[in-house]
Amino acid sequence: MEYVIEMLNIRKEFGNFVANDNITLQLRKGEIHALLGENGAGKSTLMNVLFGLYQPEAGEIRVRGEKVEITSPTVANDLGIGMVHQHFMLVQNFTVTENIILGAEPKSGLQIDRAAAREKVRQISEQYGLAVDPDAKIEDISVGMQQRVEILKTLYRGADILIFDEPSAVLTPQEIQELIQIMNRLISEGKSIILITHKLKEIKTVAHRCTTIRRGKYIGTVDIDETMTENRLAEMMVGREVNFDAEYSKANPQESVLDVKNLVVKDSRGVEAVRGLDLNVRAGEIVGIAGIDGNGQTELIEAITGLRKPYSGEVYLNNKPITNLKPRKVTESGIGHIPQDRHKHGLVLDYSIGHNMVLQTYYKKPFSKGGIMNYNAVAEKAKKLIEKFDVRTPSVDTFARALSGGNQQKAIIAREVDRSPDLLVAAQPTRGLDVGAIEFIHQQLIEEREKGRAVLLISFELEEILHVSDRIAVLYEGKIVAYRDPKETNELELGFLMAGGKKEGADQV
Amino acid sequence: MKLERFYGILIPILSIILGIAVGAIVMIAGGYDAGEGFYQLYYGIFGEPYSIGETLRATAPLIFAGLAVAFAFRTGLFNIGVEGQVLVGWMVAVWIGISFDLPTAIHLPLALIGAGLAGALWAAVPGVLKAVFHVHEVITSIMMNYIALYLTNDILRRYIGITNERTETVKESASLASTFLSELTDFSRLHNGIFVAVLAAAVFWFILWKTTLGYELRAVGFNKSAAEYAGMSVKRNIVLSFVISGVFAGLAGAMEGLGTFQNMTLNASFTGVGFDGIAVALLGANNPIGVVLAALLFAGLNIGGLSMQQVGIPPELIKIIIAFIIIFVASGYAIRLVIDRFTTKKDMAKTSKGAGK
Ligand SMILES: Nc1ncnc2c1ncn2[C@@H]1O[C@H](COP(=O)(O)OP(=O)(O)OP(=O)(O)O)[C@@H](O)[C@H]1O
Ligand SMILES: [Mg+2]
Numbered sequence A: 001m002e003y004v005i006e007m008l009n010i011r012k013e014f015g016n017f018v019a020n021d022n023i024t025l026q027l028r029k030g031e032i033h034a035l036l037g038e039n040g041a042g043k044s045t046l047m048n049v050l051f052g053l054y055q056p057e058a059g060e061i062r063v064r065g066e067k068v069e070i071t072s073p074t075v076a077n078d079l080g081i082g083m084v085h086q087h088f089m090l091v092q093n094f095t096v097t098e099n100i101i102l103g104a105e106p107k108s109g110l111q112i113d114r115a116a117a118r119e120k121v122r123q124i125s126e127q128y129g130l131a132v133d134p135d136a137k138i139e140d141i142s143v144g145m146q147q148r149v150e151i152l153k154t155l156y157r158g159a160d161i162l163i164f165d166e167p168s169a170v171l172t173p174q175e176i177q178e179l180i181q182i183m184n185r186l187i188s189e190g191k192s193i194i195l196i197t198h199k200l201k202e203i204k205t206v207a208h209r210c211t212t213i214r215r216g217k218y219i220g221t222v223d224i225d226e227t228m229t230e231n232r233l234a235e236m237m238v239g240r241e242v243n244f245d246a247e248y249s250k251a252n253p254q255e256s257v258l259d260v261k262n263l264v265v266k267d268s269r270g271v272e273a274v275r276g277l278d279l280n281v282r283a284g285e286i287v288g289i290a291g292i293d294g295n296g297q298t299e300l301i302e303a304i305t306g307l308r309k310p311y312s313g314e315v316y317l318n319n320k321p322i323t324n325l326k327p328r329k330v331t332e333s334g335i336g337h338i339p340q341d342r343h344k345h346g347l348v349l350d351y352s353i354g355h356n357m358v359l360q361t362y363y364k365k366p367f368s369k370g371g372i373m374n375y376n377a378v379a380e381k382a383k384k385l386i387e388k389f390d391v392r393t394p395s396v397d398t399f400a401r402a403l404s405g406g407n408q409q410k411a412i413i414a415r416e417v418d419r420s421p422d423l424l425v426a427a428q429p430t431r432g433l434d435v436g437a438i439e440f441i442h443q444q445l446i447e448e449r450e451k452g453r454a455v456l457l458i459s460f461e462l463e464e465i466l467h468v469s470d471r472i473a474v475l476y477e478g479k480i481v482a483y484r485d486p487k488e489t490n491e492l493e494l495g496f497l498m499a500g501g502k503k504e505g506a507d508q509v
Numbered sequence B: 001m002k003l004e005r006f007y008g009i010l011i012p013i014l015s016i017i018l019g020i021a022v023g024a025i026v027m028i029a030g031g032y033d034a035g036e037g038f039y040q041l042y043y044g045i046f047g048e049p050y051s052i053g054e055t056l057r058a059t060a061p062l063i064f065a066g067l068a069v070a071f072a073f074r075t076g077l078f079n080i081g082v083e084g085q086v087l088v089g090w091m092v093a094v095w096i097g098i099s100f101d102l103p104t105a106i107h108l109p110l111a112l113i114g115a116g117l118a119g120a121l122w123a124a125v126p127g128v129l130k131a132v133f134h135v136h137e138v139i140t141s142i143m144m145n146y147i148a149l150y151l152t153n154d155i156l157r158r159y160i161g162i163t164n165e166r167t168e169t170v171k172e173s174a175s176l177a178s179t180f181l182s183e184l185t186d187f188s189r190l191h192n193g194i195f196v197a198v199l200a201a202a203v204f205w206f207i208l209w210k211t212t213l214g215y216e217l218r219a220v221g222f223n224k225s226a227a228e229y230a231g232m233s234v235k236r237n238i239v240l241s242f243v244i245s246g247v248f249a250g251l252a253g254a255m256e257g258l259g260t261f262q263n264m265t266l267n268a269s270f271t272g273v274g275f276d277g278i279a280v281a282l283l284g285a286n287n288p289i290g291v292v293l294a295a296l297l298f299a300g301l302n303i304g305g306l307s308m309q310q311v312g313i314p315p316e317l318i319k320i321i322i323a324f325i326i327i328f329v330a331s332g333y334a335i336r337l338v339i340d341r342f343t344t345k346k347d348m349a350k351t352s353k354g355a356g357k
Helices: A043-050 A073-078 A096-101 A114-127 A143-156 A173-188 A200-206 A230-238 A297-305 A327-332 A342-346 A375-388 A405-418 A435-450 A462-468 A491-498 B002-029 B034-047 B049-074 B082-099 B104-133 B137-160 B179-184 B193-210 B212-222 B224-229 B234-260 B273-283 B288-311 B316-330 B332-356
Strands: A003-014 A017-028 A032-036 A058-063 A066-068 A081-084 A161-165 A192-196 A209-214 A217-223 A256-266 A272-282 A286-290 A312-317 A335-338 A423-427 A454-458 A471-476 A479-484
Touching: A003 A043, A003 A192, A017 A032, A017 A043, A017 A192, A017 A209, A032 A043, A032 A200, A032 A230, A043 A161, A043 A192, A073 A081, A081 A143, A096 A114, A096 A143, A114 A143, A143 A173, A173 A192, A173 A200, A192 A200, A200 A230, A209 A230, A217 A230, A230 A435, A256 A297, A256 A454, A272 A297, A272 A454, A272 A479, A286 A435, A286 A462, A286 A491, A297 A327, A297 A335, A297 A423, A297 A454, A327 A335, A335 A405, A342 A405, A342 B224, A375 A405, A405 A423, A405 A435, A423 A435, A435 A454, A435 A462, A454 A462, A462 A491, A471 A491, A479 A491, B002 B034, B002 B273, B002 B288, B002 B316, B002 B332, B034 B049, B034 B288, B049 B082, B049 B179, B049 B193, B049 B212, B049 B234, B049 B273, B049 B288, B082 B104, B082 B137, B082 B234, B082 B273, B104 B137, B104 B234, B193 B212, B193 B234, B193 B288, B212 B224, B212 B234, B224 B234, B234 B273, B273 B288, B273 B316, B288 B316, B316 B332
Parallel strands: A017 A217, A032 A192, A032 A209, A081 A161, A161 A192, A286 A454, A286 A471, A335 A423, A423 A454
Antiparallel strands: A003 A017, A003 A058, A058 A066, A209 A217, A256 A272, A256 A312, A471 A479
């Protein structure tokens, strides 16, 4: 069997911490090879080694049978290796074409030959069915489209080995379907793909083989065929049986905690994104908001949490108006917020994980006394949270930037849940988490509910919404168009409602 | 992380060496004796107690100006207006110094506080404009420099009184001068300001890394959206950062007004202290210890450069060296790439051998 990539006995250390310990991964030509492992297992690190961003302490890399030293991404590019990162690297106010040629500008004389570049972009886009508009500005296109621009960028540079680091974590279910088609198209054109994902279903759907690593160590490589089950994959990953269909107790809703009345919120361009929305969440229940991305989710969350001023309407928390309060006052009146964009809002990446754990409480005792910080108390608190929520980090002093994506997310959840707010607004709380961690987070949400707190869950994954919600509110074009009982509905019906479909019968639960 | 710190120190040092190397090349190209030139430079800094005293004397305002730029930078702001803040601080310090009759224990602190407040007030203008109207602070702070230059001249003439282009000398009770330090250094103009400056560097560190305000300021500097999410007022922090930066800058002026010159002259053009502060902050990596060391270096080069004239080398050569040091630090990213190339080559050699056995 011909291998296009062989990573043999790779070891990568960060200080005293071993992120990759003797890992082997062999990629066949024309296959989609899944790389599976818990949050912090060392997947991104291994791929960064392959892409030349990190130098391994030991081990050897062979590309198309030849031993190579990949000392920088430029070398990786020359070897035909391209990477689509977990977090995109695009210039917001540049066009698609400009982003793609950045650093590899085609020249005619001293001038950049834009027309030629544009044409090539268009042609590649067509060849692989990417449907990318070469002239669109990055800031105006959807996340899914931005990802395709990243894919196009690697193809433009002649990559035939593609690394995808959690491509589906940021996508809506529809976009994931499109991505799967694109990946199949890519291998049919002779490319080979390494795919990192936490979604076992995706592995079952597209991957040919799967390599698993656990806490930096190589576990094994298996073929993905009919006999392979999601349960077995999960077991390989975490090293014990995973309970997928935990049944949760019934909710016992009490008095109303959050009341949103006739809320209108405009988006950054001044267009009404939330249009007269009514919503209520009671103590002791989890309300899930189902909706296609772009139907006002972001604006609704920001209006509730004080990050955006509503245009009109009211928001009440425990029957007290909080409509125009500043974020600090909103937080103090009893709202916790797991933000959708963890890098933009959730973390100060250049702060240590310890500093980040008190981002909402740093000014309170015991962390701050008389204007002086007590960083010992901060570290103590952080250590407790890290332990309780199993955040995998070398230490409390590690920069948040250096944590794996999933562990960054766990840190935010730990911080917000720990304050046990009356209302917890959880936007895509399990994005990028491994199956074990997802189960754990869901349990935390249920526990909050049992304590009599209210939870507002926003997720693009219907499975998640159906699994943990006590009540589902369907959001369409800035309004709640229907309520459903999760026991009496299914993905099909929800999908229909989310697309603006109307059904006769009662819309209230 | 360790690597980061290593680069943080290596790049400035490498830049200094490269800058001096360029200086040597320029001297040789200009037909001067580079060896003799550097000997004179060295002698001009360390050769006599007097030159050591003058170097330290010139260090004090540079420390303050460097701290001012660095402080704003830590909050993600560019305070290019240090020069103007130095001028207003200088003027207010001198005005208080000559207009009151008070015991030293009150007069000197009062003059220093006045200078700091004047700088703060001057810096608050770009701060407020940025926070409230989103006007870019670089533009407004540069404009404030010009306003300061002409306004201070006008106030000096109109209200404070000028003879022979300069004000009266400040009262002894407001002066930073120290007979002890001066005599120790062969009657240089060295004054107590250097102690105040080192103290200020400690205060800089304390505010940013020990206080709750510092936690906020740095968070705002790193990520405004996350700071907002955490309930911090980004506007308030922008203004505060400028104000504190302005206090440092105003005190740089006080070093000149109460220390070096004991008066204020009409300025036909900028003093340059504020602009040097940008270079000091850059070379010092916005770190208080780094700023003190960088200020020492620039002061030394400026003072030592004067002696190079004795072998006919124009003191402008020092400006060239300083300029190149700054260029090299600023292109630190490029230097880093070069270092990376070297180190990874070595690393790979090691691992290939390791894997071979
Ligand atoms: N630059 C770094 N410095 C120190 N530690 C690091 C650095 N980069 C990664 N690590 C650590 O190495 C471990 C592996 O991280 P990595 O990003 O490879 O995980 P991952 O498998 O991609 O996880 P996820 O699924 O959450 O993205 C983590 O514990 C992380 O904290
Ligand atoms: Mg990762």
